[in-house]
Structure formats: structure tokens, C-alpha cells
Amino acid sequence: MTGYALKVRGLRKQYPKVLAVDGVDMEVRCGEVFGLLGPNGAGKTTTLEIIEGLTEPDAGEIEILGFDLRTQGREIRSRIGVQLQSTSLFNKITPREALELYGGYYPKRRSAQELLERVQLIDKADAYHTTLSGGQQQRLALALALVNDPELVFLDEPTTGLDPQARRSLWDIVRSMKQEGRTVILTTHYMDEAEALCDRLAIMDHGRILTTGTPSELIAQMGLPSVVELFFEGAAPDAAAFTAQSGLAVDRRGDRWELAVTDPKTTLPSILDSAEACRVPFEQIHMRRATLEDVFLHRTGRSLRE
Amino acid sequence: MLLWRQFVMEWKLYLRDRGATFWTFAFPVILLLGFGFMFREGAGPMTTLVWVTEGGGHAEDAALTKALTHVKILKLDSVEAQHRWAKGETAAQLESSAQGHRLRVNSYLMAQGQTAAQMVQQANLVVQAQAKGLQPEVIPISVESPGGRRNAGYGAFLLPGLLGVNLLSIGLFGVGMVNVAYREKGKFRRLGVTPLPKWIFLLGQILQRLTVSLAQASFMVLVARLALNIRNQGSYPEFFLAILMGTAAFMAMGFALSTFTKTLEGYSALSNVVFLPLMILSGVYFTLDAAPLWIQKVLLALPLAPYVKALRGIFNDGAHLWNHAAGLALVMAWGLVCFFIAVKRFRWN
Known part of the structure; x- marks a missing residue:
């Protein structure tokens, strides 16, 4: 598939106290890893949540994989994979059961066993969710985001709170998603992560996108290398x-x-x-x-x- | 198919949650068995009357002893009696001397003391009448229920009450609190990014709770039958229909209540404000007959009291659903109002 996985125009969202998203335009090409980089409170998560269909925007148009978010939400939801900032599952569910349960929601699904191997959770496949470490829970969240073999994957701060080793193993999973031809959109406030993973980046602050480009373009644009x-x-x-x-x-x-x-x-x-x-x-x-x-x-x- | 899978998963998760299974299955049964055995008919200790005789006692003591029934008499000398009285163990004490009788009733143990004193008064009147050559007749008492059939004993009284409280707790905690937690912890958000229609998720949850309440009621009835020989005096279909109606109404209450707070802490406070007064004041553990009439009227307008009354009517008196139409209609009206509040106010995030 060529062309754009995501097109966003004029996105705005006003919360009672803050203007969280203030006119965001964004285009993400199929097959690229696109990063939204910015400090906490920049509006990255709100932007992502609007695109995922969790939050209603005040204004803006969103086209995902060629579908209109407002009228074709269901088609979109069956083709995207989402890892939320805090993935909350039932306490006493096992990774295998969670993957089977969530897989059942989709017309197209991948086997739980394959996904468990993929994120190295075979040892913990039948342990309760509460007994998993932070990194293991995060890997399960990634596996859940892949359960429907999605064309587009959203990752919201996938490595926040993880130790360096767990971060590396998550990075490997993200890279392999790209190799499989999936489009990945992720948010982060780690610049090393953005540099390591992203083909293109948008830098966000105060609800606006300040600049977009490849990491080296952005550095070159500054004119002060x-x-x-x-x-x-x-x-x-x-x-x-x-x-x-x-x-x-x-x-x-x-x-x-x-x-x-x-x-x-x-x-x-x-x-x-x-x-x-x-x-x-x-x-x-x-x-x-x-x-x-x-x-x-x-x-x-x-x-x-x- | 999706619905079935949700339903099965809800059951699995429910059975793994030992806390939930304990409170819904084990705890009510423990209460029932505990109170049922403690207060089963004829099991309680008969009221003890301490009897002190001074200087050979009264001339008619022998006749009085004969006339006194249903009271356990403990004869003590005045020193022992005074010791027992001072420790607060004596509910009623009869002192007889040549001059006559005197009764003391412990102000802290009025229930037993007053009863014992009444027994003594009655026996004394009988003795006096007999002394005048009369044969007094006591009016016979028969205990019956409005429905004609009757389950005897406190266990039978308690069973429908405990079932009612359990439905209330399934509604407020098993549904309301669970959904506040799901919303607060982002489980609803995770579902929101899947193509699963949310009504399937909620319907799966509702069907699971309905089957939990049926299973729990069956379990209680079975234990009551085996351990306490308490039998359903009404029809089982009507009894279980009443259980389903109650579950639906109280689940709607839980859903409605869950829309008034965003946090789990807020919900705990709110739900207990509703739960505790309803549990204590709805005639679950004791009848409300002794309360002032206006309080009874207020309580009967709240949902739990009329529900327990109806369930008790069916189970203990063999009444039909329509004999309690007004009460059940009130409960269902509560359920319907709560349902509309819930539908109007419910938010996924």
C-alpha cells in the first residue's frame, strides 16, 4: 500500500482549562515510523486519543487508511492496533487469555502463541496479569496492539518508566513492526528514542506542531549543527x-x-x-x-x- | 458468539476473584447458618429467673413454682444472688419472704427480664385464683403467617432478607463499583479502540451477574434446606422470577450510582451511604414493627424493604407474586428510574 496512512487537518481540542490541541495538521506515510516528540502536557496524548477515536475533537478532519474517522470508525478500529499509555487489563487474566479475548473482537486475528513468542512472554503466558513486571506488561500491551495484524499501530509513550534493558527490547519490537510493513505512530519525550526509532518526527509544544521532518533534517534546519x-x-x-x-x-x-x-x-x-x-x-x-x-x-x- | 465469550470470561474472572466469591456465596451462608442455629426454635436458653427465699419463703411458693412455666428457675441464697446481680448476670430476680414477693428487673436486660417478670405475674395470678377456688383459663395462642403456610424459625426469617441484601451488594459493588474501576483504570478506553460494540461488553456483564444471583440464591436455598430444614413455601418459578427482578433493579441502581463519581474512593463513600442504611433498616435482620409508623412508611418507599417483604411472603408464606404486586412494582419503578438515569449519564471515559 502506498500513499498516506494518516491525514489530519485543523485538529483542535479545548478542555475546560487548557487548549490541549491547537490546530494540528499531520500526514504520515504508509510504512514509516512517525514520532510525536514533546514534553509532558504538549498535547501529544490528546492528539493521539482523538485520532484513535477515544476523544471527540472540537474541530478537524481525520482520515485513517483512507477511511473517514467520523463515519467509518468501525472499519478503522478493526485495522489499527493501539497501545495506550497505561494499559489496564483485568487483574486475574493471563496474557494468553487476554490475547484470545481481544483477538476475538476482530475479523482478522493472529494466534496468541505466535504473539507471545514474538514479545517473549511464553514463560508468563499463563500467569495472572498482576504478576507481570512493568516491562512484561508493556510487552503484553504491544502484543495486544498487534493482535489484529494491524496496518497502523499507535504507541503512546511505549517505554516510559522502563529500565534501559526493557526499553531496548521494546525498540526491537517496534523496529520489527516496521520491517513487517506496518505504519507506526508513537509519542515519546525521550529524544534518544525518537532518534533511534523514527523515520520522521513532529515536534509538539503547547498543542501545536512546531516542525516536522527526519531527525537529521530537523537538526540541519536549525542551522546550528x-x-x-x-x-x-x-x-x-x-x-x-x-x-x-x-x-x-x-x-x-x-x-x-x-x-x-x-x-x-x-x-x-x-x-x-x-x-x-x-x-x-x-x-x-x-x-x-x-x-x-x-x-x-x-x-x-x-x-x-x- | 462474541456475547457468549464475554459472558464466559466474566465468569472465569469472577471465580478467580476470591473476595467476590466469598462475599456473595460464602458470607451470606455463614450468616444464615450462624444465626439460624443460634436462634432456631427451642434452641435458645430459657429465661433464667433467680429466686431468693428468705426465712422459709412465702406460703404459696410451692404453688407458684408449679404454675411457673417457660422459665428456668435458679434458687440462690441472698448472698450468692446479690453477687450474681452485682455482676450484671441476672435479668430478673424474685424474692419471696413471709411478707410477700418482690421482683427486680435488670434495666440493661429488659427484654429477658421483663418477660420473666410477666411470667411470674401471670403465675402469681393463677395461684391467687386457685386459692379462691377458681380454675383460670389461659387464652391459647397460635402463631400463623398471613399466607397460611409458615416457615418457622429465625433462619427462615433471615434467608429472604440475606438474599435481598446480596442482590443489593451485587448491584452496588459487583456492577457499580466494578464499572467505576474500569472507567478510572482505563479498561473502557482499551475496549474503545477495538471494534467490539460496547453494549456486548455490558450485556455480557449483566447476564453474568444475573446468573450469579440465581446461582447464589439456589445455593442459599439448598443449604437452608439441608442444614436448617427451611423449605420454600411458595413456587420456585415465582421465587426465582422475584430474584431476577431484584437483580435487575439493583443492578440498575449500581449503574446509576456509578455515574455520579469519577473515582473509586468517591464511589466507596457514595455506595456505602446507600448500602449501609438500606441493609440495616430494611427489615433484613429484624422486623420494623417496633419503629414509629412514619419511619416504616419511609423505609417501605425505599427499594430494599418492600423487596425483602415480597420475597419473604413468597418464600416463607407461600404467597404469589401478585399478592405483593404493589411492593414489587415499587422496586421495579426504582429500577426503571435508575436505568434511565444510568442511560442518560453513563460515560465510557
Whole structure:
């Protein structure tokens, strides 16, 4: 299948106290892994819930796999797989039973055994849901999202709260979904996850999409591919004098200064000269390639984890 | 097919939930057996009357002893009697001397003490009449039920009441609380992203609860029959029809109540505000006859009291459903009102 798995236009959702989604447009191509990146409260989950049909939008048009969400909800629901942020199952149900029960809701289904093998839950296939670890519950949630052999899979913060090893094993499952030709839309507030998994990304904040592109496009768009960091012992000092001397903008962050630069090769000597001239008492200097975190910072003035 | 699968899964999950099965199956049976044995007819201790004789007692003591029935007499000397009285163990004490008789009734044990005192008064009147050469006749009493047939004993009185309370708890906790939890924990949301029509999920749940209440009622009736020899005096179809009607009405109550709160904590408080007064004041454990008339009227307008009354009529008196049409209609009206509230207010998330 070629073309678009998802088209969203003019999505808006007003809650009593916040405007959660403020005019979102989005297009996701078939077969790609698309990420919605943003801090908590950016509107990622609400956007996803509207697309999944769980929340009514105030305005907007949504087309999923060529079907209109408003009139063909049932066709859509039988073709998508969803992993919600907190998947809640009955306490005393086993993974095998859950997969069989949920599989029964769909016209097309995959065998429970195959899915259990796929997410490495064979050992726990007949244990009660409550006895599974966080990572195991999350893997079961992924298996449930795949139970109907979906064309499009939604994953809402699939690795939040998991240890590094469990995260890696989840990433592998997501990658294999892509290999099977499924379209995956996921939300995350981990930039490493977005970089590792996503073909394309949309950065969201305050209910809006700020920018869309591949991870490397987004970094390139910023025009500032490198970051020079000066570390201090204790809190970073005021940088007004340094900025006046060097003409470089400084972002003070805790114990360091961050300077986004286009050409570190020529800028680095002048940074050192100005630091010398202004007697900046830095301990270490460090240079690195810009990341999505910097893109976000650059766009919003705040960090992803704030 | 989908519905059947939901129904079977509900039963499976229900049977794995030991708490739920204990409270619906075991607990009412334990109450029934416990109270049934404790208060079965003729099982209770006869009221004890402490009798103290001073200086050879009264001339007519022998005749009085003969006339006193249904009371266990404990003869003590005044020191022992005073000791027993001081410990609060004596309900009624008769003191006889040459001058005459005196009765003391313990103000904390009025029920037994007053009865014993009445027995003594009656016996004393009989003795006095006999002394005058009269043969007094006591008016015979026969205990009957309005329906003509009667299940004897407190166990029989209790059984329909416990069934009623159980239906109320299936409705408020087995349906209302469960759905608040499902909504709060996002189970409904997970179902919402599948193509399963939600009414199938709810219908599966409702059918499972209906069968639970039928199974539970059958179990109680069987245990009552085997252990306490309590028999259904009415017809079984009418009895089980009444059980189904009650289950439906109280489930509707649970659904309605679940729409007034978002959290499980809120629901626990709300449901107990409804459950506890209804359970205590609906004539489940004791009759309401002693309460002021206006309170009885209020309670009979609430759903549980008329329901228990109707169930008791059928099971204990052999009445028909239509003999309790007004009460059952009231219960069903409650159910219908709750049903409409639930339909209007119910939210999946």
C-alpha cells in the first residue's frame, strides 16, 4: 500500500482549562515510523486519543487508511492496533487469555502463541496479569496492539518508566513492526528514542506542531549543527560581558553555558579568547553535535524534560 | 458468539476473584447458618429467673413454682444472688419472704427480664385464683403467617432478607463499583479502540451477574434446606422470577450510582451511604414493627424493604407474586428510574 496512512487537518481540542490541541495538521506515510516528540502536557496524548477515536475533537478532519474517522470508525478500529499509555487489563487474566479475548473482537486475528513468542512472554503466558513486571506488561500491551495484524499501530509513550534493558527490547519490537510493513505512530519525550526509532518526527509544544521532518533534517534546519559547552564549578556565572566581547549568544543552564555555533572550527578560538579576556572561570570545555534536544530548546526555549 | 465469550470470561474472572466469591456465596451462608442455629426454635436458653427465699419463703411458693412455666428457675441464697446481680448476670430476680414477693428487673436486660417478670405475674395470678377456688383459663395462642403456610424459625426469617441484601451488594459493588474501576483504570478506553460494540461488553456483564444471583440464591436455598430444614413455601418459578427482578433493579441502581463519581474512593463513600442504611433498616435482620409508623412508611418507599417483604411472603408464606404486586412494582419503578438515569449519564471515559 502506498500513499498516506494518516491525514489530519485543523485538529483542535479545548478542555475546560487548557487548549490541549491547537490546530494540528499531520500526514504520515504508509510504512514509516512517525514520532510525536514533546514534553509532558504538549498535547501529544490528546492528539493521539482523538485520532484513535477515544476523544471527540472540537474541530478537524481525520482520515485513517483512507477511511473517514467520523463515519467509518468501525472499519478503522478493526485495522489499527493501539497501545495506550497505561494499559489496564483485568487483574486475574493471563496474557494468553487476554490475547484470545481481544483477538476475538476482530475479523482478522493472529494466534496468541505466535504473539507471545514474538514479545517473549511464553514463560508468563499463563500467569495472572498482576504478576507481570512493568516491562512484561508493556510487552503484553504491544502484543495486544498487534493482535489484529494491524496496518497502523499507535504507541503512546511505549517505554516510559522502563529500565534501559526493557526499553531496548521494546525498540526491537517496534523496529520489527516496521520491517513487517506496518505504519507506526508513537509519542515519546525521550529524544534518544525518537532518534533511534523514527523515520520522521513532529515536534509538539503547547498543542501545536512546531516542525516536522527526519531527525537529521530537523537538526540541519536549525542551522546550528554544533554546541559548545563550558562547564563551571557550581552555578554558571552571568554571561553579559562575555556576549558583549564575543558576540555569541549564551544559554545558561545550571552549571554550564551552551553556545550553539555553525562553524566550531573558526568559532572555538574566539570563544577561548573572549573567555580569557573576560576571565570566565570555566573548568572544562566540551564540543558536540546538536541533538533533537537542542532543536527543541532552540524552538521553544525550554528543555524536553521540563 | 462474541456475547457468549464475554459472558464466559466474566465468569472465569469472577471465580478467580476470591473476595467476590466469598462475599456473595460464602458470607451470606455463614450468616444464615450462624444465626439460624443460634436462634432456631427451642434452641435458645430459657429465661433464667433467680429466686431468693428468705426465712422459709412465702406460703404459696410451692404453688407458684408449679404454675411457673417457660422459665428456668435458679434458687440462690441472698448472698450468692446479690453477687450474681452485682455482676450484671441476672435479668430478673424474685424474692419471696413471709411478707410477700418482690421482683427486680435488670434495666440493661429488659427484654429477658421483663418477660420473666410477666411470667411470674401471670403465675402469681393463677395461684391467687386457685386459692379462691377458681380454675383460670389461659387464652391459647397460635402463631400463623398471613399466607397460611409458615416457615418457622429465625433462619427462615433471615434467608429472604440475606438474599435481598446480596442482590443489593451485587448491584452496588459487583456492577457499580466494578464499572467505576474500569472507567478510572482505563479498561473502557482499551475496549474503545477495538471494534467490539460496547453494549456486548455490558450485556455480557449483566447476564453474568444475573446468573450469579440465581446461582447464589439456589445455593442459599439448598443449604437452608439441608442444614436448617427451611423449605420454600411458595413456587420456585415465582421465587426465582422475584430474584431476577431484584437483580435487575439493583443492578440498575449500581449503574446509576456509578455515574455520579469519577473515582473509586468517591464511589466507596457514595455506595456505602446507600448500602449501609438500606441493609440495616430494611427489615433484613429484624422486623420494623417496633419503629414509629412514619419511619416504616419511609423505609417501605425505599427499594430494599418492600423487596425483602415480597420475597419473604413468597418464600416463607407461600404467597404469589401478585399478592405483593404493589411492593414489587415499587422496586421495579426504582429500577426503571435508575436505568434511565444510568442511560442518560453513563460515560465510557
